Amino acid sequence: MWVLQRAREADSQAGTPIPTVFERLKAMGVEFRYAQLHMIAAGPGTGKSVMALKLALEAGIPTLYFSMDSDAGTQYTRAASMITGEEHSRVQDAVARGQTAKYDAALSKARHIRFVFDSNPSIDEMNEHLLAYGYAFGHWPCLIIVDNISDIFTEAEETAGLIEAAEWLKALAAK
Numbered sequence: 001m002w003v004l005q006r007a008r009e010a011d012s013q014a015g016t017p018i019p020t021v022f023e024r025l026k027a028m029g030v031e032f033r034y035a036q037l038h039m040i041a042a043g044p045g046t047g048k049s050v051m052a053l054k055l056a057l058e059a060g061i062p063t064l065y066f067s068m069d070s071d072a073g074t075q076y077t078r079a080a081s082m083i084t085g086e087e088h089s090r091v092q093d094a095v096a097r098g099q100t101a102k103y104d105a106a107l108s109k110a111r112h113i114r115f116v117f118d119s120n121p122s123i124d125e126m127n128e129h130l131l132a133y134g135y136a137f138g139h140w141p142c143l144i145i146v147d148n149i150s151d152i153f154t155e156a157e158e159t160a161g162l163i164e165a166a167e168w169l170k171a172l173a174a175k
Contacts (some may be wrong), residue, residue, distance in 0.1 A: 018143060021058040032059075034142065037166070037173045039149070052145050053078055056113050063113040064133050064141040066126065068151035072117050076107070083109050114141075122153040123168050130172075144172070 017031040025031070032038055032055065040048045049070050056063045057079060067075055077095055080103035081088040091103060116129050126146075134140050146152070146169060154161035 018061060019059045021055050032143075035173055037170045039166075049147050050078060052147050054082060056143060056145055057082055057110055059143060060112060061142040062137065062139065063143040063145065064130065065113050065115045065145045065147070066121065066129070067115050067117050067145075067147055068119050068121070069148045072115070075115060076103070079110050080106055083107065120151055120153045123165065126152070 015033050015035060017026075017033050020026050020031065022030075040051055042048055049067075052065075053075065056065055065075075070078075073095070077088060077091045080086070081091045083106045084091070084103065094100065094103065114133060116126075118125065121129075130140070130144075149162060149165050149169070152161075152165040154164045156164050
């Protein structure tokens with residue numbers, strides 16, 4: 001049990017905004033915050049994964065990104081396009097030709113992000129990745145992106161599985 005003053009001192013970043021990436025959202029009072037669970041929800045193919053990657057890239061804070069919806073090649077070309085400002089199709093064409101040196105160099109700006117490309121990890125497997133991150137870097141990630149919550153494997157059926165995953169993610173954010 002904590003008194004509020006001590007609780008605030010124990011985690012001074014909890015509830016404070018991460019670096020602003022989306023100015024228009026901030027102007028409307030929407031900010032992503034440390035130690036909070038945020039969900040980006042919309043229909044398929046509407047840019048949720050692109051928005052999550054942009055947040056990870058531009059916030060510039062230590063990030064663990066569970067990319068269950070997008071493969072490594074897709075994330076590479078998206079990130080290279082975002083960082084260089086080049087059209088995504090141009091980056092894809094260069095990658096297809098094996099001409100990646102320029103993009104490899106540009107992606108050094110994304111070294112604060114570590115990706116996990118397991119397509120259907122369990123909560124236990126995600127915990128193992130988090131522990132590995134902590135051991136490897138000596139600190140926990142400031143931002144954890146789970147793209148897509150419905151791809152987390154749980155024993156529970158459909159809605160109950162989503163609830164279980166969301167409850168775990170909320171508890172994780174608070175820790």
